[in-house]
Amino acid sequence: MSPLSVSLRDVSVKRRGKTILGPIDLDLGESGFTVVLGPNGAGKTTLLKVLHGVERVSGGTVQWSAPADAAQQAQAYVFQRPIMLRRSVRNNLAYPLQLRGTSKAEIAREVSLWAARVGLMDVLDQPAPRLSGGEKQKLALARALIRQPSVLFLDEPCANLDGRSTREIEAVLRAAHDSGTRIIMTTHDLGQARRLGSDVVFLLNGALHEQGPATQVFAQPAQPETKAFLDGDIVD
C-alpha cells in the first residue's frame, strides 16, 4: 500500500452539452480523510468518479503520483447503492482477491478476518442480495478494504442507514484511515463530516467553492455559500 496523491487541472465533465463538473483545479495529498460536501447536483459523485477514473472527463487532466494502471489498482470505491454480486457474502468478499489470483488459503484467511471486522460472520453463507441495507453497506466496505487500497472512495456510505449501522461503518472507516488508507468521501451528513473529516472540499454547481482543513472550514468558512450550507440553509 504505497501512498498516492492526485492533481486535477482544468478538469470538466459535460453531458449532452451541459457542464456537470468544472472546470476544476484540485490537489489532494497522500494522506487524510477528505470529505466532499455540497448540495444535491453539486457534482460530488461525478468528482469521485473522475478521481477514480470511471467517469470520462470532457477536458483537463487527472494526474496521479503513480502510473495510471498502478494507481487504479491501488484504489477501491464504495457506491452509494451497494452493488452486490449474486453470490454468498463469503464469495462477495473473496471476489476481489480471486481477481488478483490470491491463493485459496490466503483468501479464506482474509475473508474471515474482514467478515469479523465488519460483523458479518453470522451471515457468511447467506446470499448477499438478501442482506439488510446496513449489512450490504458493511459488505461493500469490507469488499473494498480487503484489497488493502491506498485510496478509498466512498459515495454517501451511510445514506439511509440507522444510527447503529452508521456508527459501525464509521468505526471501520476510522480504523482503515488509522492504518494508512487515504479516504475521500461524499456525504450529506454534516455531523459525520465533522466526526470523520480531516479536510473538506465544498462543491457548488459543479465548481470547487472552497477547500481547506476541516477544523478551519467548519469554524470559519471563507465563502458565504459554504457558511450558509453549513448553517443548514438551502444553497443552490
Next chain:
Amino acid sequence: MNDIWAGILAAFQLIVSLDADLVEITLRSLQVSLSALVIASLMALPLGTWLAIRRFRFRRAAIATLNALMGLPPVVVGLIVYLLLSRSGPFGVLGLLFTPTAMIIAQVIIITPLIASITHQAMRELWAEYHDLLISLNTSQRQRVATLIWDGRRALLTGALAGFGRAIGEVGAIMIVGGNIDNATRVLTTAIALETGKGDFALALGLGFILIALALMVNFAIHTLSRTERHGTW
C-alpha cells in the same frame, strides 16, 4: 380420441418391454441433442455475454442479426448443411453426410442463435447491475464475461434448456442431413415422422409421448443438478 388412447398404450408397452429399437433411437436422440447443446452453449454463452458488455460499431446490427437467426427455418439449415457435406460440397471429403455428426452440426446451427440471444438479454440486465463495480475493480474483458456467466447461470440455464427443447424436437434439418437411416441416424422425431407417413398413428403417438417425457426428464435433471429451486443455497 381412440388414437390418443392407443398411443398412450403403445408408449406404455414400448417402455415396459424396453423395446430395443426404442432404446436405441432414444439414446441416439439424447446423444445428438445433448452434444449439439454442449457445443452450441460453448459458443453462444460467451458470444451473448460479450455482446452485452462490448460496445463496437456494428453492435446493434449484430444483435438484430442474431435475433433474426433465431427464426432460421430448420429445413433451410438442413439443405445448406446437406450441400456443404455432400460429395460435391466443400466438406464432402469428410464423409459426414448421413451420420449423427451431420445431425449435430445442423442442430448446433439452429440452436446457437437462440441460446446466444437469450444469453444476451439476461446478461444485458446483469451487466447494467454490475457495470460500475466491475469497471471499478479494473477487471479484464475475460474476467467480466466469466463473472457474468457464473452469476447469471440460472438465467443461462433457461436459455440452454430452450436450446435443448428446440434441438430434441427438431425434425426437418436432421431428416435431410441424417436421412432417417435405421440403426444409424434414426431418432425419435424422424421415427415419428416415418410412422405417421406409414399411417401407424398409435406408434407415432407413443413415440411422441416418450419424446415429451424425455424432454421433461432432462429439464428436471438439469434443474436438480444446478439446484435452481433451492433458494437458500448460493
